[in-house]
Amino acid sequence: MALRTLSAANAAALDKELMSTGAYSLDQLMELAGLSVSQAVYKLLPLNKGTRVLVACGPGNNGGDGLVAARHLHHYGYQPAIYYPKQNKNELYQRLTTQLHALKVPFVTSLPNPLTTSTYDLILDCIFGFSFSGSIREPFPSVIAALASTTVPVLAVDAPSSWDIEHGPPSEGPGKDYHPGALISLTAPKPLVEKFRGRHFVGGRFLGAEVAERYGLVVPPYEGVAQVAEVPVDGEGKL
Amino acid sequence: MALRTLSAANAAALDKELMSTGAYSLDQLMELAGLSVSQAVYKLLPLNKGTRVLVACGPGNNGGDGLVAARHLHHYGYQPAIYYPKQNKNELYQRLTTQLHALKVPFVTSLPNPLTTSTYDLILDCIFGFSFSGSIREPFPSVIAALASTTVPVLAVDAPSSWDIEHGPPSEGPGKDYHPGALISLTAPKPLVEKFRGRHFVGGRFLGAEVAERYGLVVPPYEGVAQVAEVPVDGEGKL
Numbered sequence: 001m002a003l004r005t006l007s008a009a010n011a012a013a014l015d016k017e018l019m020s021t022g023a024y025s026l027d028q029l030m031e032l033a034g035l036s037v038s039q040a041v042y043k044l045l046p047l048n049k050g051t052r053v054l055v056a057c058g059p060g061n062n063g064g065d066g067l068v069a070a071r072h073l074h075h076y077g078y079q080p081a082i083y084y085p086k087q088n089k090n091e092l093y094q095r096l097t098t099q100l101h102a103l104k105v106p107f108v109t110s111l112p113n114p115l116t117t118s119t120y121d122l123i124l125d126c127i128f129g130f131s132f133s134g135s136i137r138e139p140f141p142s143v144i145a146a147l148a149s150t151t152v153p154v155l156a157v158d159a160p161s162s163w164d165i166e167h168g169p170p171s172e173g174p175g176k177d178y179h180p181g182a183l184i185s186l187t188a189p190k191p192l193v194e195k196f197r198g199r200h201f202v203g204g205r206f207l208g209a210e211v212a213e214r215y216g217l218v219v220p221p222y223e224g225v226a227q228v229a230e231v232p233v234d235g236e237g238k239l
Numbered sequence: 240m241a242l243r244t245l246s247a248a249n250a251a252a253l254d255k256e257l258m259s260t261g262a263y264s265l266d267q268l269m270e271l272a273g274l275s276v277s278q279a280v281y282k283l284l285p286l287n288k289g290t291r292v293l294v295a296c297g298p299g300n301n302g303g304d305g306l307v308a309a310r311h312l313h314h315y316g317y318q319p320a321i322y323y324p325k326q327n328k329n330e331l332y333q334r335l336t337t338q339l340h341a342l343k344v345p346f347v348t349s350l351p352n353p354l355t356t357s358t359y360d361l362i363l364d365c366i367f368g369f370s371f372s373g374s375i376r377e378p379f380p381s382v383i384a385a386l387a388s389t390t391v392p393v394l395a396v397d398a399p400s401s402w403d404i405e406h407g408p409p410s411e412g413p414g415k416d417y418h419p420g421a422l423i424s425l426t427a428p429k430p431l432v433e434k435f436r437g438r439h440f441v442g443g444r445f446l447g448a449e450v451a452e453r454y455g456l457v458v459p460p461y462e463g464v465a466q467v468a469e470v471p472v473d474g475e476g477k478l
Contacts, residue, residue, distance in 0.1 A: 023337035027266040035274075042464045075444050076464060098262035103447045205314050208342045225281045225315060 003233065004217045006188040008165040011130040014187065014215055018206070026092060029206065030061065032227065033186045034068020036203020037124065037157055039228040040184040041073060044155060044199065045122050049077045054108075054120040054152070056143060058127035058161070059086040065157055065186065066126025067096040074103050081120075082107045085139050111143065115150040123147065123154045125180060127161035130190055136162060141174045148178035156180040159192055168195030184228065188217045193233055203228040242470065243456045245427040247404040250369040253426065253454055257445070265331060268445065269300065271466065272425045273307020275442025276363065276396055278467040279423045280312060283394060283438065284361050288316045293347075293359040293391070295382060297366035297400070298325040304396055304425065305365025306335040313342050320359075321346045324378050350382065354389040362386065362393045364419060366400035369429055375401060380413045387417035395419040398431055407434030423467065427456045432472055442467040 006014065018024045045051060055070040057063030063084065070080040082100060084107060087093065100107075112119045125147055127140060136144065144162045147154055159165060160183065162175025168191075170176055184201040185193065193200060202220040205227045212219050220229045245253065257263045284290060294309040296302030302323065309319040321339060323346060326332065339346075351358045364386055366379060375383065383401045386393055398404060399422065401414025409415055423440040424432065432439060441459040444466050451458050459468045 022341060023334040025264075025266050025331075025334065027264050028270050031267050031270050039464050047463065072444075072464075074447075075461070092264075095262040095264065102261060102449070104449075205311075208313075210341070210343075222314070224286065225278050225311075 003189050003193055003231065005191045005193060006215060006217060007191060008130050010215055011165075011187065011190060014211070017211070022211070024206065029204070030064050030068055030092070032206055033065045033204045035072055036186065036205065036227040037065055037069035037155075037184055038072035038076065039226065040155060040182070040201040040203060041069070041078070041122065041124070042076065043201065043228065043230065044153070044182055047077055051078050051122070052120045053078050053080045053122045053124060055080050055082050055124045056127055056147070057082060057084040058140070059088050060129065060131065062126045062129030062157055063088065064093055064096060065129070066124055067093070067100060069124060069126070070105055071096070071099055071103065074100075074105050080105055083111060085109070085143075111146050113146070115146045115152060117152050120152050123150065123152050125154050125156040125161050129158040129186075130165050132159060132161070132163075132165060134164065136173070144178060145174035147180070148174060153182070154180035155182040155184060157184055158186045159190060160196070163192050163195075166191045168192045188215070189231070196233055200231050200233045201228050202231050242428050242432055242472065244430045244432060245454060245456060246430060247369050249454055250404075250426065250429060253450070256450070261450070263445065268443070269303050269307055269331070271445055272304045272443045274311055275425065275444065275466040276304055276308035276394075276423055277311035277315065278465065279394060279421070279440040279442060280308070280317070280361065280363070281315065282440065282467065282469065283392070283421055286316055290317050290361070291359045292317050292319045292361045292363060294319050294321050294363045295366055295386070296321060296323040297379070298327050299368065299370065301365045301368030301396055302327065303332055303335060304368070305363055306332070306339060308363060308365070309344055310335075310338055310342065313339075313344050319344055322350060324348070324382075350385050352385070354385045354391060356391050359391050362389065362391050364393050364395040364400050368397040368425075369404050371398060371400070371402075371404060373403065375412070383417060384413035386419070387413060387415075392421070393419035394421040394423060396423055397425045398429060399435070402431050402434075405430045407431045427454070428470070435472055439470050439472045440467050441470050
């Protein structure tokens with residue numbers, strides 16, 4: 001059975017619905033989304049105290065999910081570091097940042113060049129999410145080039161950054177050859193998953209059966225209390 | 240080693256600190272607290288589709304934790320029902336209630352008499368939490384009497400309702416003989432745990448090492464990504 005996917009327009013509509021008639025706050029949804037991301041990390045990379053995770057955050061909601069995930073990773077015992085070159089000034093984002101400062105999670109101002117496993121064991125790509133428009137402003141072209149060429153395993157959040165949400169990898173630019181080893185789709189997979197080959201997770205366990213059906217989705221096969229489920233895509237899983 | 244506990248005054252101070260300099264919203268803290276409660280239920284009562292959980296909610300934050308827990312229980316596959324006789328009119332609580340209505344989680348307006356396992360498999364006591372003042376207004380005296388006499392296993396959230404936060408069970412009134420089988424302490428145990436004999440969990444995984452130390456606490460022994468940890472108290476565990 002093909003995966004049911006959510007177009008960029010429907011993902012925006014569903015988010016809007018969850019926060020209006022659904023009565024969720026962005027705080028709540030982002031907390032649960034970021035928690036799911038942190039649990040996907042745990043599935044990918046068994047916890048050893050000191051495991052180093054670089055959380056690369058963009059200026060929007062995808063970056064906010066990364067900030068939340070980093071906090072949970074700290075509590076699990078990972079050593080997250082945040083790269084967040086264009087910080088969102090909205091109150092929620094400032095609070096998420098303050099929470100990380102209080103835990104002494106470091107913020108780094110540049111990426112090592114080359115970006116290798118001598119510095120990090122895993123990278124979270126939280127640069128762009130489902131509202132990515134296709135234009136990539138500085139400093140993100142070089143960030144995406146670094147993600148595309150790194151030897152460090154990458155988990156992309158909602159979308160490999162710079163991929164078109166409907167059609168997948170761009171035909172030119174720094175993301176042309178960017179194929180992260182793992183992806184976590186939040187709420188539901190986006191059409192780009194058809195072009196993705198790697199381990200695929202779904203998170204954001206707040207979708208009720210009625211809403212899912214109305215958007216042509218299925219509730220992912222979460223087990224027990226897990227906030228994340230692994231969902232095979234075609235092709236072989238690898239990190 | 241004796242459990243480190245948090246007095247009612249310090250619990251209030253810590254909550255206030257988390258929401259001021261800590262930069263957490265009540266939304267966030269309640270989401271994580273309620274999630275912990277739902278995971279404690281899962282540890283107590285293995286999931287069979289159709290397992291019935293009565294979530295008895297008071298008008299304050301303890302009731303809000305219950306509303307969040309009920310939503311997660313629904314997503315896990317339990318069948319929660321909400322008893323919420325004095326509904327909080329604040330915006331956050333109205334939103335939490337709306338989220339449950341959207342999932343078609345039923346709200347019941349009275350408790351069965353007698354309250355037995357023919358109707359429910361577990362009860363969550365979310366009536367009063369650490370800010371309990373000692374006065375119990377209608378309709379809660381009869382609710383606590385029902386909790387004290389029920390044959391249904393009870394998981395109390397933060398405190399068995401009507402217990403004094405410092406000293407434990409009251410010497411008179413409907414809670415005099417109320418000894419729930421399980422307790423989940425949120426953020427940290429309160430002094431009443433010294434009088435509690437049953438299975439004891441801790442939840443609310445947002446306490447950093449620095450804050451914990453400053454309040455004379457230890458970060459509970461959470462494993463992996465768990466949002467709840469079981470912490471032995473003296474005496475034999477039972478549900």
